[in-house]
Amino acid sequence: MSILIKNGYVIYGENLDVMKADIYIEDNKITKIGKNLNISADYVIDAKGKVVSPGFINLHTHSPMGLFRGLADDLPLMDWLKHHIWPKEAKLTREYTKAGAYLGALEMIKTGTTAFLDMYFYMDAVAEVVLESGLRGYLSYGMIDLGEPDKTEKEIKVALETMKFIEKLSSERVQFVFGPHAPYTCSIALLKKVRELANEHKKLITIHVAETMTEIGQITSRYGKSPVVLLDDIGFLADDVIIAHGVWLDSKDIHILARHRVSIAHNPASNMKLASGVMPIERLLNAGVNVGLGTDGSASNNNLDMLEEMKIAALLHKVHNLDPTVADAKTVFKMATQNGAKALRLDAGVIKKGALADLVIIDFNQPHLRPINNVISHLVYSANGNDVETTIVDGKILMLDREVFTLDEEKTLEKAEEVVEKLAG
Structure with missing residues (x-):
């Protein structure tokens, strides 16, 4: 599977340089990072006004x-x-x-x-x-x-x-x-x-x-x-x-x-x-x-x-x-x-060419994350988990636009409530 993430603020490399760029993911690796990548992909995600961060x-x-x-x-x-x-x-x-x-x-x-x-x-x-x-x-x-x-x-x-x-x-x-x-x-x-x-x-x-x-x-x-x-x-x-x-x-x-x-x-x-x-x-x-x-x-x-x-x-x-x-x-x-x-000992935690494609996209189009003066500062001091819009692991999309693809959310929540009632008994 291939994924192209366009127009995002990318937290790049070990030094956490923030740049506007596109990311191309093929199979489970990041294969290209650059501006205006023109590559066909199975999924194209527009990350305009959003931050692409290591997971x-x-x-x-x-x-x-x-x-x-x-x-x-x-x-x-x-x-x-x-x-x-x-x-x-x-x-x-x-x-x-x-x-x-x-x-x-x-x-x-x-x-x-x-x-x-x-x-x-x-x-x-x-x-x-x-x-x-x-x-x-x-x-x-x-x-x-x-x-x-x-x-x-x-x-x-x-x-x-x-x-x-x-x-x-x-x-x-x-x-x-x-x-x-x-x-x-x-x-x-x-x-x-x-x-x-x-x-x-x-x-x-x-x-x-x-x-x-x-x-x-x-x-x-x-x-x-x-x-x-x-x-x-x-x-x-x-x-x-x-x-x-x-x-x-x-x-x-x-x-x-x-x-x-x-x-x-x-x-x-x-x-x-x-x-x-x-x-x-x-x-x-x-x-x-x-x-x-x-x-x-x-x-x-x-x-x-x-x-x-x-x-x-x-x-x-x-x-x-x-x-x-x-x-x-x-x-x-x-x-x-x-x-x-x-x-x-995992080749992740950083966005660079060749690293595992474990990424998240965080929606900065919100009042508590604007203006975008400092991306890293905003992530540490202003953001919370509910701002995460998309989660990608091993080159697979687990969540897109807050919709989880791999697990049944309603069933998971219901089952947890049932179990807690049984444990209380």
Whole structure:
């Protein structure tokens, strides 16, 4: 399939140069960028007054958790998890989880996310949804053994079964990632086994690390060191590891993460809502750590809108540091695009010849996005997910003029309501 996008403001290259240009997509790649391209295509999209942006990469979420949106708000993390989320999750079935995954996929398509890194349960069901939706999904089964050897074996078995299921789908868009939940919920034996398996199968790893002060206290009490030092000491860290949160990091932790070229998924909205703390973003970036952006799940955010997440990230660090130059618009935009792609080893997150055709078109013909003084600034500070008009992944149009082609929107919303009623029963 070929697509020609005409007359748009194109965010071009790694330096985010904005220029008026046309883009020609053939199969799943960007093949030409230039002015007044005169090429026949299967689809011609007029993007006059609109911005063509790299698709957003959500580097940490739990996509089926949209089912729990609004069910337990305004609580600390451990109270929220132990007394509200985990009991609800215990009732989840494969069918219920799949309904939540459909809801998450629909929300991401409609708000401009083109790739996401997910951790949850029944990830075979989530994989089926990703395949159908047209999105790129990097999917990890959340492994928790709580130090019990029987559970360790079971969790490894489920993870490997999930990996085999995903590999049988034979889709470049659906990838398996190892996902031990966190150092405080996983034994050393499980963490070491995951490291060994990731090396053997050449897979990425994602894990929650240093999210709360409570976690730091637990790990320090149990092992006499920080979570990052613990992971370093057991040989877990490498450039294939993506840690989620990274809020409570000291200078030694940051040095270790930089040395191993570990990526971090920053989740500012969730960290603020759960009062977990503020990531030391300036120190991490100065150390050369690759920081991407994630929404976390919709139960602690409460949406998957990466445009909104960019604004929150930029504003949080300015007020926290009492410095308006921290987390500038370009830096945050790169976190939501290029840095996420780098973490996932994905040739996307940037518009250039030869890159994967993962793009979104954002309608700037609206009062809150005019005048077009600064495209990147407007995307970070003025836009929201509802401004996304068209979503293209792997050279396929998933949404055009706000109409989603790959999923049944009405059916998806109805099914989510049905499942929530059953979970409440």
